[in-house]
Amino acid sequence: MAELELVNLSKRYGKKVWGARGINLKVTDREFIVFLGPSGCGKTTTLRMIAGLEEVTEGRIFLDGKDITYLPPRFRDVSMVFQNYAVWPHMTVYDNIAFPLRMKKMPKNEIDRIVKEVSKLVNIYEYLGRYPRQLSGGQRQRVALARAIAVKPKIFLMDEPLSNLDAKLRVRMRTELKAIHHKTEATTIFVTHDQSEAMSMADRIVIMREGRIEQIGTPEEVYYNSDNVFVAGFIGTPPTNFMEVEVKTENGRMVLLHPHFKLELDDENAEPLKHYNKDKLILGVRPESMVILKNKDKAVFSERILVVEPQGSHQIIAIEMEGKIVKIVAPAFPRYKENELIHVSFDMKRLMFFDAETEKRLNPFKDLMEIQKV
């Protein structure tokens, strides 16, 4: 059982720089939480505060209801996998895994048993006698993992453990990590700035920006129900297309006016905008929510293609509107050519409206399950 709660956790470096600010988060037992955000957003800072490596400026950390805010790291019952692994170069793989257990004054045969068991779990049993320098990056990473697992911590902290690996190995380790998590069922906080990593591994994703949490939610929630412009723009590749539009009412119907098109809203889409009284909003359309039509009749707008990027399974089409690049994901066939005129419409069920000033979402989807069915 391990439940972690962060209350208003903040860290200030020097007088002005806030590494993390007002972090509130409740991690339930056995959960796999991923911190996601651009570089410098405070992921590492938060993680290090949980580990006890960084002094907390404000706020509290509770582990299973116990306040551990000012406890030294060794008494916290957490373990950590560092970005550069931090396996001790002067110890063999065996000693690296055994050292934390020796520090706990475990009996020798018990240590031996655990080391062997854990090393088999992460597939480094053959290398127990080697020194870290004699291992590849991926193997070293597994040593760090084994060391962290061996102590059976309440919380598992991982700071971009996969970022030093090549793309292929990264994907494989991702799967292995997930499998290990299923076996150990340890509560885990995983830091990354790679969103596909986050989407594929997380139970819940915590999206951060400039030291603050922007949204907490399951991968589906942050993807479909992005809380604000930042999250919508950060999650998904290629990112969401944003267009600033005017809100007007014509003949009793709500319309969105863009220099290139006029979009009439159906009731379902108009409903959340009833009480919106500003005359502009930000329309967000994901590239995969745009549809290329054969003829002009039902199209929202027509435009000439700027660039085509074939991706094998699909193709990404870029057009230019009002000086902004808008990207569309289309099936692999038919192949489009540059400068070709295409007719585009939107998937009306997936339109996202954001407040033009606060950038907050105006039309959260009510039922995610329903959206996924469609």
Place this chain on the structure above:
Amino acid sequence: MNRNLILSRKWRKYVSGTLFYIVVLGIALIILIPIYFLFTISLMSDQEAYDWPIRFFPSFVNEFVLQEASTPDKGYLLSVYSHSKGIYVPLCESKDLDTIVKKAKLKTNSSIPKELLKRKIDELKDIMEKNKEDIERLRSKMTPYLEKLERLNGRISRILSEVNKYNKKLKLAERAGMKDAVQAILQKLKSLNEELGELKEEAKKVSEKITLLNQDLIPITSVKFTISKNIFENYITFFKVTNDSIPALIRSIQVALLTIAISLSIGGLAGYAFARYYFRGKNLLKLSVLFVRMFPGVSIAMPMVIILAKMGFYDKPLGLSLVYSVGQIGMTTWITASIFMGIPVELEEAAQIFGCSKWGAFFHVTLPLALPGLAASAMYAFIGSWSETAQAIILTQFNPTFPVVVYQTLVGAKGLVNLVAAGGVTMALPAIIFTLIIRRYILQMWGGVTV
């Protein structure tokens, strides 16, 4: 065109390769030659050490020749073979055998047993008795030549002095601008030089004759014998002369080890602080740590005499090592700071997460990783304090350190180079041994790769 290019590239490769090896060889020679000569000279006898050119290897035996002295009342003449000159050089003439033995030992590091010397004298007498007539004959043949040679030499020296005189006159005349006089003097010089040439020619012929006669004469008027040389004689002499040197050696080791302990513990901690913590004025402080090294050690030692005397550390190893540490700490701080900076903080943090306190992390992780560097700076401190003389002379009185003893010997020995060389090598020895011991840590490897 293309062929030329390839050729020239090939040549360039050869030239640069050769140059590289020449440079490497040169560096090796520059480092090795002085050390090699110090070492060989320390193994040479007095007589060998002053020979020129100095031989590349010290000899292990001495070849002696025993003859009767020039006049019978002077006794016997002992000569030793000089390899560089290719002749036997006389060592001493004496009737007293003890004197001969002593002198031989002093000069050649060979102790000739008195019995042997007596036997050889008998042998010599024997030979001379047997070949009495031949000796007489040869000697009587030689006497006129010797006389003639003497006369010739006398004339040559007279003429030489005359030439000198005329040369001076010539200069005066030239300055005065007397052309006729100059002409006359030149004439005179010419004839003198001709005469000199003739005389020299004649003297050469005569001495050749004498050499020829000597070749017959020497084997029947002398005995040769070979005696092994005690190659470590200089070292024994050195320790005898400096009968205080064993305790001094021990004191020196004490001082060096204390210096290491003090400078490494204080400098190491300072280095760690510089590497791991940020604080105001860090860089300034880091620079000023080196400041003390800019003063000559002697100037620090002088005022220290009073302080140490008041604290009761004067003339004690601890006092000396305290003063040495002053200079060493700065260096150690710099070296260790860069070592600790090279060790990622994450390694320590990992240790903290996995059950260590801050100190525990330092001892379990950082210290073992820093060991090679710490060993290197320990060696640096050792060598620094080991060979230091100036401060030691000031700060000790009755309990000098080893370098002081060597220095005093050097001053007292009045140029007994081989003895000084032996002292020098003795001094280097503990430093070399220490380096060999510590080498294991400096070249510390984990899994075949240095950290």
